[in-house]
Amino acid sequence: MASDAGSIQKIHHIVVGYDFSELADRALYDALDFAAHRTPVELHVVVVAQQAGTMPQRGLMLLLPDDDTPMTEAEAREKVRARIAKAHEEHHQNSGVAGVDRISVYVLPGVSTGQTGHAIAELAKEIDAELIVVGSHGRRGLNRLLLGSVAEKVVREATASVYVVRPQDFVGGTKVPSIEPPLAEGQPHLRHFQHRHTYHFPDKAAESTQHTMPAT
Numbered sequence: 001m002a003s004d005a006g007s008i009q010k011i012h013h014i015v016v017g018y019d020f021s022e023l024a025d026r027a028l029y030d031a032l033d034f035a036a037h038r039t040p041v042e043l044h045v046v047v048v049a050q051q052a053g054t055m056p057q058r059g060l061m062l063l064l065p066d067d068d069t070p071m072t073e074a075e076a077r078e079k080v081r082a083r084i085a086k087a088h089e090e091h092h093q094n095s096g097v098a099g100v101d102r103i104s105v106y107v108l109p110g111v112s113t114g115q116t117g118h119a120i121a122e123l124a125k126e127i128d129a130e131l132i133v134v135g136s137h138g139r140r141g142l143n144r145l146l147l148g149s150v151a152e153k154v155v156r157e158a159t160a161s162v163y164v165v166r167p168q169d170f171v172g173g174t175k176v177p178s179i180e181p182p183l184a185e186g187q188p189h190l191r192h193f194q195h196r197h198t199y200h201f202p203d204k205a206a207e208s209t210q211h212t213m214p215a216t
Contacts, residue, residue: 011101012038013127015160017120017134017150018045018080019065024135027165028084031133032091034163035099042102043088044127046120047080049073051110062109077105117153124160132158135165 016031018024035041049062052070061070136151155162
């Protein structure tokens with residue numbers, strides 16, 4: 001009996017925030033990468049849904065991010081589960097490692113930013129999660145709650161390690177142009193961008209004169 005108990009593998013728990021966006025997919029794939037090195041893993045996916053009223057015999061109806069079709073909470077969970085399962089299968093085909101043994105889906109109906117971050121942190125504590133993966137690009141709005149200031153709330157409250165995914169081409173929620181456009185006819189100079197790139201090249205000659213050894 002002792003040997004059987006000792007042979008039981010510990011299940012690793014990873015929590016990931018998801019909202020069907022491209023950045024959320026990146027966060028999910030990063031979570032699956034972590035899972036590949038921690039088998040067996042249970043993945044806990046948290047999604048914020050918008051309340052869409054109630055329907056007779058169906059109850060509370062929800063709208064998932066980037067979806068205008070009202071559905072029940074059970075239908076919403078199943079849709080999220082199918083999306084995550086598909087991503088997991090694609091990840092398995094690309095990496096050759098399954099990683100995740102079980103997927104649990106949590107749909108949070110119409111909560112505020114602070115409540116979402118707190119709920120993620122509390123879930124991680126309750127299941128003794130080792131890692132939370134959440135995206136952050138600074139955008140606002142109900143459909144982007146999991147990828148905005150929620151990340152900051154999670155980092156402050158979580159007892160587990162938090163991995164924040166942020167695209168390099170976004171600063172403060174605004175996409176930074178990679179190449180400035182050419183001058184238009186009659187335009188005296190390039191227009192000013194909100195986020196300008198500044199490069200500093202130190203004067204090595206000046207530095208060498210400033211640090212000259214005193215004469216002996």
